[in-house]
Amino acid sequence: MRYLVRRPLCTLVLFIAAAVWVIPFPASAQAQRDRLRTDKSGQIQGQFLGLKQAVELALEKHPLLQAANANRKAAEARTEQTRSLYYPQIYANFATASGVAGINPRFVTPAGSMVRQNLSQYTGGVIASQRLYDFGFTRDLVESSDLAARAFEQDVNAQRALVIVNVQRAYLNSLKQRRLVAIAEDTVRERGVIRSQVETLYRQQLKSKLDLDLVEVELTNAEAALVRARNNLKASFAELNRAMGIAGPDDYVLEDVPIEVIQQQPLDTLIASSLSHPELKRAQEQARSAEAKLRATRKQYLPTINAVASAGDFQTFDTDRAERTGGWWAASAVLSFPLFTGFLIENQVREASAQQIAAEATVSNIEQALTQQVTNAYLDTVTFAQQIKLAEEQVKTAQEALQLARQRYKLGLGSIVEVTQSEVALTGAQTRLAEAQYDYKIAEVTLAYAAGTLSIPDTLSVPPGMAP
Template structure:
């Protein structure tokens, strides 16, 4: 909606924090992205090409005014096949030409141009899918970075507490400085993790900002998304849907149709062209005894006889272009089928990892609690505690990443099948 765009621009100008839901981000990207606007303008411009070609089927009327001065009794010495008589005169009139028949060549070329314009509109739809996929990827990546930052902050806080405890025990001669060093190493590792997570927030924000179609640096606040746990039981249904609905394949289909129309027009190049010609006008002044009014009409028939096998070469070129486009469409269909199957398998695997990672987090937390209890009782070493801390952090990071990785892959799969419903 228009008010979303206005609100977005106002917040940019005022430097305020931008709050977006995923649906608002998608709509904003479609309204603001310059690449989509450029492709849409190009598609509209391509529609005018058909009108330009089809104009040759309409009457061509033009007016003119001619004035000339010539020597008495002069003749043309060189020039075209026109009257050799030169006279001084002033004349004005109009000329009319109308194509009567070219055996459908002009109409077929206009139809081909219109079909290509329709194909370009399918290209706009393809770009729309890519932009929406980029928005979803940036949105979920930012959510993942935010979750990783929360994990890192909790890890730093927990390990700082361990460092403080071990340092106090070392001062009381109950623990060695080696234990303090191990605890500080683990703390530094957590701080590095936090730094990387904060950098990922900035990077994901930049990606999302670019996907929204702006270059202004902006702080973006987004809402978490519920996890959609439903996936089709089989990828082949999605493959069939993608082959039917993906705009790239529809674009290739239209390009093949346009090339076939061009081929049909090339096949009648050796047919005659019949045109009607007419002219009327006045000679308000002329040298000699000439009538004041003039007019003429005629029919012109142009028959190609020989042009160095030009038409044959153009027909062969058109045939080969049709064949090339058909093979390109077949190759694109193979690629789409592969991509749909790949994204489906990756999304299904990511969903399976969600459950496994949750179990891993639960076991890692239990191991950390036991290791910390053993260490406090003097039954375990700092190495055992450090290993438990690392395992728990790795499990938390994997769990946070898996959730949003699944959503990213599921979103990508949605656009792989042409923005269908999953």
């Protein structure tokens, strides 16, 4: 008889516990505040910024590109300065003198006394010189300057590619941080609901204070993780502004970028493609420029032939003296041969030779660096692609484990520890999946940059959910 009474009573208690778990109870004040913050953060706030829009803004505003373009123009001007040696150099001169034109030392007292009155003399003319032949010195010097200017053109392309990849990586990192904020907000919301349910069960003396304390601890951990995630999101926006080279706002509404694992080209093909990287082309042009400069420097040992011509007029304004005045002209050819320059040419040759060696070493170093970057980025894409598959399986398993733990807790077959551990496992799996997905996309962009195939992304610069 006692057994028959106790069994219905236990059944009734389990039924009430299950009903309490299923029926949504009002959340606590803290959970409601968290939910309010979550709803507000889910709204569209800040200025919308699409990926293509961010790249275009960086290409227009970034100081690195402005400096690179200015250096390119300066290099082009230096080339024209060197090319001026092909043209005649013409100068106009004008001189005047007033005073005693001369003295007569034959007069003893006083010595050097004046023998004539002051004179005013004026002369003016034009002198022109033209380099006729210098054994290719000017040609090699112009070639060196022209190759240096082309190197700065490649530097503009290299800086452009660097700006594009930095903006894309910063943008993807902001998307990752935004996804982590969403996961943290969902975790706080879910744990707030569980806390309210367990608190209600505790007040009805159906659960222990230990269960409520454990849920409180996990809720506090989730709130702390949410604070860190939101701060990281703010920091990622600051990094994005820095990548664009602007002082932009601290909040953006970003567009979603599709994350799709694709089959990459073979590693050997990607490494061969990296040989067209603008940074490598810049180094190659600089090496050729250094080689041409070395040839020009060595030709300074050879003679130079110049033609010089001058013409002018001379006038003396003296009413008491009749001096011969009038125009004049002269023409000559000059052969200049360096006999001794204080070891100037020798050290210039040494400098140019050392610069050529350094330029060639820079080319080899960049080739090796690009090969390493391509290899590392390729392996990163492979690694993150595999991690995405594993993380997807982990999320699925963690979701099933959480559902099972909740059912066991409802029926009194499990503890709250199982539920909290399952929630922690699910949050960790979702976090790893989000990180793997966006890290894969960042590695994909980095691989395109290292392989020299990076371009402006073709995405819609409109807010999510709106028609273009």
